[in-house]
Amino acid sequence: MEFYKRGKTIWCDFTVNGRRYRKSTKQTAKAAAETAAFKMQEQIQQGYGLKPKHIPTLAEYGKTFLEYIEKHNKLTDGSKEHYINTWKRLSTQEIVKLRLDRITTKNVETITVVGSNASHNAVLGTLSRIMNLAVEEGIIRRDRTPYEPKFPKFTYLEVPKREAMIEAEDDERISAFLKLKRRGCHNGSLKTAWAIHMDTGMRPIEVANLRVEHIDFQNMKITVGKSKTRNGRGRILPISQRMKDLLIKRVDGRVEGWLFPSPKLPGKPITRGALTNAFYVMRKRLNFPKDKKLYTTRHTFGTEIMNRTGDPYLVADAMGHKDLKTGRIYQHKKVEQIAKVIQERDVERTAFNDTFYGTSSVN
Numbered sequence: 001m002e003f004y005k006r007g008k009t010i011w012c013d014f015t016v017n018g019r020r021y022r023k024s025t026k027q028t029a030k031a032a033a034e035t036a037a038f039k040m041q042e043q044i045q046q047g048y049g050l051k052p053k054h055i056p057t058l059a060e061y062g063k064t065f066l067e068y069i070e071k072h073n074k075l076t077d078g079s080k081e082h083y084i085n086t087w088k089r090l091s092t093q094e095i096v097k098l099r100l101d102r103i104t105t106k107n108v109e110t111i112t113v114v115g116s117n118a119s120h121n122a123v124l125g126t127l128s129r130i131m132n133l134a135v136e137e138g139i140i141r142r143d144r145t146p147y148e149p150k151f152p153k154f155t156y157l158e159v160p161k162r163e164a165m166i167e168a169e170d171d172e173r174i175s176a177f178l179k180l181k182r183r184g185c186h187n188g189s190l191k192t193a194w195a196i197h198m199d200t201g202m203r204p205i206e207v208a209n210l211r212v213e214h215i216d217f218q219n220m221k222i223t224v225g226k227s228k229t230r231n232g233r234g235r236i237l238p239i240s241q242r243m244k245d246l247l248i249k250r251v252d253g254r255v256e257g258w259l260f261p262s263p264k265l266p267g268k269p270i271t272r273g274a275l276t277n278a279f280y281v282m283r284k285r286l287n288f289p290k291d292k293k294l295y296t297t298r299h300t301f302g303t304e305i306m307n308r309t310g311d312p313y314l315v316a317d318a319m320g321h322k323d324l325k326t327g328r329i330y331q332h333k334k335v336e337q338i339a340k341v342i343q344e345r346d347v348e349r350t351a352f353n354d355t356f357y358g359t360s361s362v363n
Helices: 029-046 058-071 075-090 105-109 117-136 167-177 188-198 204-208 241-251 272-286 296-309 312-317 328-346 351-355
Strands: 001-008 009-016 019-025 220-222 235-238
Touching: 001 029, 009 117, 019 029, 058 075, 058 296, 058 312, 075 117, 075 204, 075 272, 075 351, 167 272, 188 204, 188 220, 188 241, 188 272, 188 296, 204 272, 235 312, 235 328, 241 328, 296 312, 296 328, 312 328
Parallel strands: none
Antiparallel strands: 001 009, 009 019, 220 235
């Protein structure tokens, strides 16, 4: 180990495994410089100082991340779409200009996302996934030396609980709106999708990815595949009468294919964003509060099932949650229970059905 000065700072010169290292101790006192130098030497011997020749910027590595997401066979289409969309938001931030090993907690804190706290957290979650992938591939290290910027910490914003509900009067106003053709709202798709959302509690991505083969008119059931996580559950849900009438018109004699085919991309379904954007247009024209989203229909569905049955197992089963365990052999009974609850609610909302169909079709 040799020492020399550059200006007032003491530098060290040593060799590990045949490789020469010349580094600044960042010290001016000899004793402190020796302590720092031997600590650096020890860390390099343990592998901390061995870095790739080129460490990419976040923008450069983002392309690798997207390729990884696309090839990941355990990610659902919904998860892939989520990462693609959140990367688009992240790629507009100044942080993407930094090398991966130079990203710190302060850099993460500069990220600003237009929208809700949940949207902000989604972008942070994607950045965290990117950094962890870089660690797995050996591009950067999580346990860095004292002379390197510390690995960033991710502090997520508090997300308020979902409390908004779609009330009966909201149903009536929306149905009246959807009865008329309006530009920018995809009325045909949104009208059918609205009934599905309200009467099944399905997620927007699940509705967008529905196929004709999933619909069983004979048994009045609809099959929902795993759409959120690889550990998520598929489930069977009932088809209400108002759903049936709209679905028959939407299927139009087809035996297979997407229920909502994309008008722009042949062979692809409509995107979740197309449905939610159409809802946002409608919400703005109806002057609804911003806390009422398309996803609010799912919260409304789950709340009503719980209020009317008091059965958390039934709710978990209908919503596709995996927290509460229950036997799948009773699925047929649960479908009938859910159908009964929704049918009772639809009868109560006669004004909604009168407006939606022109005449009440719920008996």
